[in-house]
Structure formats: C-alpha cells, structure tokens
Amino acid sequence: MFSVDQQDRSSSASMLSNSSMTASQFDLPIAAKFSNILPRNLLCADFQIEHLDMGSTWYRRYFIEKDHSTFVGYVDHDGPVIISIVLDNRTVNADCESVYWYRYVMRKKQLPDERGLLAGPPMLPIGDLPADELLKMILKTPGKQLLKKFVTTPELKKELLNLDETRLIKCYKIGVLYCTSTQKTEEEWFSNTTTSTAYEKFLEILGNKVKLKGFDGFTGGLDTTDTEGTGEYSIYDTGTWKDFTIMYHVSTLLPYEKSNKRQITRKRHIGNDVVCIIFQDIQRPFSPLAIRSQFLHVYVVVSPVKISVGSSRAYRVEIVCKDGVPEFGPQLPDPPIFDDPVLLKKFLVATVINGQNAAWKTPKLSEPFSRARGAIVQDIVMRLVPQPNNLITPPTSPKKASQDDLDSSLKRLFKDSLKSGDRPPEMAQIKSLLDQGANPNIRLLQPKPSKERLNNLYSQPSISQNQDSSCTTKSKTLQSIYSYSSSSSIGENDSKSTFSQFYNHKLPNILFATIILCDDPAYVKMLIDYGAEALPKDSHFPNAFVFAAKHGRVEIMKYLLENVPKLSDNNENLDNEGDDSQNVGGSSGGIGAKELKQYGTKIWSGFTGEVKKLKNHINRASNLYK
Template sequence: INSASEDLGCRRGDFSRKHYGSVELLISSDADGAIQRAGRFRVENGSSDETSAYTPGTWRRTDVHLENPEYHTRWFFKYFLGKVHQNYVGTDAEKNPFFLSVVLSDQNNQRVPQYRAILWRRSGTLKISLPYSPTKTLSVKSILSAMNMDRFERGPREILNPEIQKDLLVLEEQEGSVNFKFGVLYAKDGQLTDDEMFSNEMGSENFEKFLTLLGDTITLQGWAGYRGGLDTKNDTTGIKSIYTVYQGHELMFHVSTMLPYSKENKQQVERKRHIGNDIVTIVFQEGDDTSSTFKPSMIRSHFTHIFALVKYNCQNDSYRLKIFSEESVPLFGPPLPSQPVFTDHQEFRDFLLVKLINGEKATLETPTFAQKRQRTLDMLIRSLYQDLTPDLHKNMLNRRSFSDVLPESPKSARKKEEARQAEFVRIGQALKLKTIVRGDAPTSLVTTGLCRKEPWESQSFCSTFPYEIVCADSWGQSLLVATDTAGVTQTLPPVPVFDKTMAVKQMHVLEPQDLLITRADKGKDARLYVFKLGTIKRSLEEKQLIRGKCDCRENKLEKTKGCHLYSINTHHGSELRIVAAIRTKLLLITRKHPRFSAVATGADSPVEEFQYIREICLCDPPVVMALVDGPTGENDNMICVAYKHQFDLINESTGDAYRLHHVDANKVNFVAAIDVYEDGEAGLLLCYNCEFAFNF
C-alpha cells in the first residue's frame, strides 16, 4: 500500500511539474553581478512534452475557464438577499458567535424546492443544500446538525431586523473581490532592476499594441466604474488608465507608463505604490527569447505573488507567456500550452485574463491571505454579535424552538408577520439593486460589454427628428421610427419605409430572425403584421415605392384582428412566441421554425411561418404584457399581464392565473413588465405609477 501511495504521489508530482512547472530558487543580481535578492517561485513555461512536434498557433487548446465563479460562492447575494428567509444568531460550545441563514427556494434547481443554508463562523462559511418535503418538517437543529454543530453555549435565535441583510452581505464579501486590479510593468531589453523598469517614462509601439489588446483606454477624472484604487477626481494617479470587463469582472490595470513619473525620484515611489501592492503583475519585456530573462526577485515587493511575463515576437506576430507564482500559491489553471506561444491575439487575451483572475483567487487561499481573511471575518462576526447583544438581553430576538418548521410564520399575529416580511424583502431588494449599480454584484449580474455603461446612460440616434414618435426600435446603426403624420421612417439615413396609411402603434425589430413585427391601426381594424427585414432592405436599396397599408395585405396575421396589444419573448434561448391581446382574449402564436434562425424561403412574406397555438380568456383587457420563459420550456412558460390594480401570471399551457402583485392605490398607471434573466432563471421588473388620495 505504501509503495502504491508513493507511486501515486510521484505521478501527481510529475503531472504538476509537467503542466504547472516546478519550484525554483530564483536569484537576481545587479549590473556588476552582485546578488540582490532571491525567492522561491513556481515557474510555468508550458507543458513539457518532448515527443510532440510544435508549430506556433496549432497547440491543442486546454480548458480556459474561470475557477470558483461567484454563482458557486456568492450564495447570500444570489439566493437570499431580497427574498423571504430566516437569519439566526447563537454561540457554539466554545462561546464563539455564529450566524445561520436559511432559505427555501426552487431557484436554479428545475423548480424543485430545496433548503439552502449558510453557516457563518470565525473559521469561514459553510454552505449546504437540503431536500424539502411537504410532509417532513425541517428544523433549525437538524440543519445545524447537518453542518456538524450539535452543542451550543447559547441556542440560536431568529434575527427579525431586516437590516441584518446588509451585515451578512459584508460577511459574504470577505470571500473575495468581484473586481480585480492588475499591475502592468514595462521593461526594456537588458533592464535588470525594478528601478530601471519603473523609470521607463514611455512604452514602445509594441507595448501600446499590447495595452490595446488588454482593454480600453479610459479617462480617470469622472470615471464612474471600478477604479482599482486610482484617483478619479484630481488626477493624482495619472490621467488615463486601461480598463475592461471580462465575464462580468471589472478589471483595472495599473500601467507603469500611465502612472505619474518623477524625474527627481529614481525609485518612482508613486508607481511602485500601486503596482507593488498588486497581487498579480504583468511584465511586458522587450527583446527576443535569447535576451536577458526577467526574474521575480528583480521586483522588491512582499505583496506581489504572481508575475506574468509577456514577450512579443514581431517576426510571426505572436505573444509568448511565462508565469511565475510564489511557492505558497496553490496550483491554478489553465495550464500553459506547449509551447506557450499565441499567434491568435484574441485567444491570447482570453487565456491571459483567465490566468490572471484565477491566479489572484488562488493567492487568496495562501496562508498569508487566508489568515488575514479569517481574522477579518472573526472580527466582523464578533462585532455584529456585540451589536445584537442588547437585543439578546432584552429578549427582542425571536426564540424559535429547534422543532419549528422554517418556512412557517407564527400562526398568531399573521398580518403583523406578513407586514414584517414585506418590509424585510423591500429592504433586501433595495440593497441588492444598490450593490448591482455600485458594480459590486457577482459576475452574473454585471454588464459583460467592453465598457460598462450606467443603466440610465442614453444613446443619441437623431437630435432633430421633425415628427412626434409613436414607437421605435433599433435596426443596425439606425432607428425605425413610427409616426402618425409621416408613417414609418428609417433615421440613418432618413428614408421612408411605410406611408401614413400604415399607422403603426407597436413594433419589434428582430435582426437575428430577419423579422419586423408591427401592430397597426386601432379598434376593429387593428392587426399584427410580420415582414422580412431582408425584403424591406432590398426595397430601400432599389428605391421602390413606399409601402402603404394596401401593399401589406400578405403580411397580416389574420386571426389577430382587433388586437390592442402584443408582446414577444425577449429571452433568446427559446423559440419565438407572440401573445396578442384582443380585448379579454389572449392569442398565443409561435413561429414554426425552431430557435430564432432566419428562414430562407422564396416567399417575401413570413406569414406562413407562424402558427396559432391556443386562446386564453381573461376577466379584463390587459394594459401591459410580458412573456416569461420557464426554466424547462415544458408547460412552465408564463404570461405576465397587468389590469385593474394588479399584475397576474398566466400559465401559457393551462391558462391558470396567479396573483403576482397588487397595488394599493386609488389610481394605477401601468408602465411595463420587463423580464430579466440570471443564469437562466427568470425575474420580472414591474413598473407603474400610482396616485393616492389623502384626507386632511
């Protein structure tokens, strides 16, 4: 058995050395050859497989993915915050305080209810999922027992104050940052010390090209996104920087040549202050592979644990990558290919950014950072417990017995409990929204474009449009605009598409599907029309006559006569569905062809591609509608409708209605119901204005 274990250990060691390099003692010296510093680093230079031939750019791609993504770690934000759940406080047998959060949810579990629980202790957090059974109750004691906690100095009591959600969110944020700051150091060929590298006032053309690959150049003054410790008010840390968003993570790069330069200060303290305090630093070194090689010991920093050495080869337009990791950093992927040369620049960017993010996450697990994080967590838990101690002594916390069923509220004072839960949810949702807007939300909720825009930031298409707009939708770089006086017009360039006899009241441009959907006319003459965008585009290019209502007979969806409202599903992961409201009747329509692929048929009109599925009767005509995709798409798609003083959910398959939200007001003006999706799970943003009457 021992020999087998030793053999397994040897093989694991061989695998680690082959794919992640070996630990080496690296020594740096000055220009005179005197030894300056030494350090032990794991050197990754590509998996060594001598038997395989190598051609640049033809390496077999390894899995390039982020490790420990936030949807695995940020449970409280995703599953608890803004939802009805229970929070408890107690002390264990060693008199150390702990917090327990429990929620009953079917989110991300194919609509099968389950308990999720988080135990917050000084040693870290523990997460567990437990099955839900309507016939078998689950107690707080059984949950703690499943987490190996059976003895207590003070049994858990429920915390009813909704503000506890803010404190628990702070505890969860100790698991690691959502956003990252990385150093970028420019080194000329032959430079051997950090003083020389930090004193490079400007970078080369190749270095600027590399920065463009990393991200966008942004102006720091007034910057509203993640700033990574840089000054965005007074330009004390430079005027510009490099920023990007990768898979939801905001990344700010501390670029040595963009940070303030001082001719009098040879050590360039201001530059070192930022880059020297980055956990991960990219070193872009000029020169070919035969020139002097960078060593981490050249950089005087006790904080930087990972160096990514990047070299650019002008001859074949490729980048070479080498990774140095301080020996205490756990292994992290993806492993470098053999040879670590990238001719596809976008592929190199993806690989590099994933490697950097994974590297920083791995570094946070080293003893130095883990102990610091544990001390911080312990301090926060004890501080929060002390804040709650007066309530414990005053018996203001709810002492539920261990046998209480978690999702049930006390039968007495039911209305009071419901009001408390409503306030609890309201405060949690406000906190969640604030976290998202601030940019500190987990990656699944952060914009993944190259430059994150504020939610309210507008884009101007046309500043002097001469007509009052009824509705519009974007088409390429232009807008398709409907007016009562001039019909439908394309803005850039301004070209009429339909004349005013085609009185369009609603429209959707679906470019991937080559479709334009409109609702035209009103009253009994109203109908839905469907057009192929390609056909419209050809008509515009060939400067054919402007279409009128008479020219669109073949584009009518006949059964939609009298339609006063329609909606389509916006989630592009399923087939196109349309629901048309004809007074109190809903007509469900789908496109025959799966997915949203454009169908190459000979006919100019796509009417034959649509089929009528079923009718659903309501008690009142809807004024707002939204289609919501279910997690499986099998009998769980829903229609959100607004009428009178309420929003209801209608099951598309059965027609069953469920009360979603009731507005207690004298008059309600419904604005919209917007479906949003997070990791495939649907949510609804309900928008309305209301008026109240007050008696004085």
C-alpha cells in the same frame, strides 16, 4: 502554472526558453504551424473561473427572495455564529410521504462557512420552521448555546449578503511593468519613461486607453479628479472574459518623479497589486523575488517573438509565482506562443483573474482577510446578542509559565545541544516555547572548542568537493564568498584572534547557536520569523550570514541571501517602504532599516585583511537573488 522552483513545462519547445535567443531567432516551422491551428481551437474554449467559493452565492440564490429565519448568538466551541435556514422544497417519497428539504448557511468567526441541504420534519402548523430539531442537526455536537431568532429585515439581508460575497468581486486591478533588454533591477523598471513599439502595440491589445479625469467606471484606486495624482491615462478592459472588469496600473502611464529613485507613486500602486504583467522587450528569466512587495504573488511574463519572416508579431507567455500559490488555469499551450491578439487578450484576462483568486489562498493574503471577516461576524453577533459571561466554557489549560521559566527552558535545550555538539533541539519544542513568549534573543554560553575544531575553522574550506561540476553561478559565488570569509588570506593570526574572541563571549541568540549546530534553512527561517536577530547588536559578532560562512553552512547562506537581503552595510540599498525586507529580524524583535543603518558599522566587526573583497562578494551574490 510556473512557480518559483519549477522549470518551464513546455519542454518540447525548450529552445524557446533559452535566454540567449533574441526575437529575430524564432523562425521555427513548428511554431508557425502551431500558430495556425491551436489558437483557433482555443478561441472557442470557455475558460473556467477558478479558486472562487461559488457556494458563497447561496444566500443570494436560495434565501434572499424567500421568507427565511436567521439565528444569531453563541455556540460552545464555535463562538459567535449566524445561521440562516430556509425551506427549499418538498418532495414525495416512494411511500407517498412528504419529505421536507431545508437549506442552511452557518457563518462562523473562522472560515470556512458551513452550508448544507438536509431532510427534516415538516413545517409547524403556524408556518414556522421546526427550529429546535433543525438546529440540533446543524450543530451536530452538543454543548452550551445561546441562539436568538431574528426577523430577517432588508437591512440584515444586505449585511449578510455583503458578508458572504466579500471575495466574489467582478473588478480587478492588475499591474503592468515594462522592462527593457538591458535592465535588471526594479528601480530601473519603475523608472522607465520611454518605451518600445512592441510594448505600445501590446498595450493596445490589452485594453482601451481611457482618460482618467471624469472617468466614471471602476478606477482601481486611480485618481479621476486630478491628473497629476495618478497620471492622465490608463488602460481599461471590460467584458473580454465573462463579466469581469480590469483597471491596469501601467508603470509608464503613472507619474514619473525625477527626484525619487524608487518611484514611490508607481510602486505604491503596482506593489499593492496581487498580479503583475511583466513585459520584456527580449525574453529572459524572471524571478518572483525580483520585486520587493508583500502583495505581489503572480507574474505573467510576456515577450514579443517573430515566428517566421514577414509574419505578424507574436507573443511568448510564461507564468511565475511565489511559493504557496496553488495551481490555476487556463493551461499554457505548448509552445506558449500566441499570434492571435484576440486569443492572447482573452487568455491573459482569464490568467490574471484566476491567478489573483489563487493567490488569495496563500497564508500571507488569506490570514488578514480571515481575521477581518471574523471581526465582522463578531460585531454583528455582539450588536444583536450581547454575550453572557457564563455561556462559553473556557478551555482548560495548564498554568501559564513565567517569562523566566520559558527563557530558562529555551536556554537549557540549546545549552545541552551545544555541549553535546549534536543537532539543535526538536523544532516543535522550540516553536512551542516561542509561541508561549520565550525570548529568541537570549544570550547563550558556548562550550570551548577543541584545538581540532579551532584548526578546522582557521583552515581553508573545501566545499567545492561536494559540488557537482555543473553548479550554477549562484553556487560558485557562494563558494567564493565562503572562501574569502574563511581564507587564510584574511591573515592567519588575525583569523585566529578574531574567532578566538567569539568563544570568549556569549552567543547573541539561538539563531547563532543553530548555525553552529546544523545547516538547516527551515530551522533558521522559523527562528527569524519569531524575531531572532540576524544582525546582532553585540559588536563582537558579525552578522548571521558571515557567521554561517565561517561555519560552512551553505544552505543557510543561500536562505539568508534570498530572504534577508539587507545584511550588508550598503545603506544605498535600504528600503523604507512597507515591503517584506523592512524588518531584517522578522516581524517581532527584528532590526529594521533605521536600526540597520545604526548598526551597519558593526556588521564587519572583527574582520580584517581583505574584508572589502568579502563584502563585495556578498553584495554581488545578493544581486543574483534579486
């Protein structure tokens, strides 16, 4: 699998990953030889389903057709629980004694569920389970509990089955986005109305073109009553791999809106998918950060290649993912070229399904699911067994600190660090205070800098001295930005005046204090996640990126460019959709697109001279990270 920070692992075919090559340049004997041998072997391979909790089928396989008991209630330290127990089988040991085996599933508010098989006492004479002994073995730790036994009615069976198999889906919705050889932005990709022959051939491989109106299969959220809603046709596949079904959200088949630059209808469907197939007319590097979406995590990049003169069309495949997506299969061949359409289709179907299963394990996608599932468990338990007030022992905790105490502690820690000029306070200390509700946007007095410090700020930086000669375009651009932001070309007198005024005013928040103290992007990420504003409302200060540039914080600059791309006052690029970049300052307390427009004129406050050049360099660097 390819991740955002990994290189193409097909190193022996590194010539194929050269973005300067075109499709006509793949006249490689080794590739032609490979295409005649390896695909035939792979055709017989049975790709494995990955990243699915197959144990969640226990209730269907071992319980639902048998008489079994369900215990619902509350357990100290676990909260609401639902426990199903069934006699699985009876064996005879070497001493000719009967051994009774019981299978259980304990569902809790917090995943994962507990499942197990244990040997217990024999059934009671009346045919009941020895519930007391079994529950003691299952719960393990002593504590207060209130559990009531219920007859497992057909309605309760259905409810528990749906709860257990929430993630065992058989139908997937996958995006398909077409990119021409000259396009670089998502606005261009989503606006395509004409396509290439290679792309149309690829869609024929991918699945069947079905008419949506009146379609009675899995729709993936597409409208089957009104052709103007989500288009007239789409691509549909079923039975290619095991018994999975896929409805593809194809960008060029979804309605095109002439008056809408961002193509909201197309983005609404594809941007809410977890996996997207990117078809490129000519292979080029693709970043998983190129499309703004909270849901898209896995991209399967497909591009046509010609492996020899007169041969049929072949396709190159690579996989790129956002950080946090675990490894998944099937493994790409080396080199990653497919000239058999049947194998290509089977490989792609297995890849997008396993890729989505893997992406569900990332915190961004798993945490909302866990909360929703926990709420269902709690609702079932509360409906059947009202919770008594004195059952669960409340956790002991120290007296809650007041808001003033929390803010004072936070301010004191950073004040001491600023005074000593040392690193910022320990991240764990700050995180603990922020978790308790401390305000990350408290104003901070800053110590007066020494004359030597001021002279260093006014002077031209020389970050390139520590750079390797083979630095990337992005690094060079950052150097250029840094030079402009600190250059005496801004005007030495202006520069001194500008930065002298910084020290006459309180810092906007602890984010700016951290930039003064260190060049730690992880620390900055934590503060922004907790609501520290990267775009202060104080007109005496620039945005965090410009402030970091002036203090030589190159790693922080890189992080801000990648993760807070709206720091320039270029209102044309503001996106009001529900994506990752909507809140500049994080999920709480940050500045969204509306506020960004309001304070856009303050971003460059205090900078004179060649400020336009600085702004252009920052915008150009931002585009490199898209």
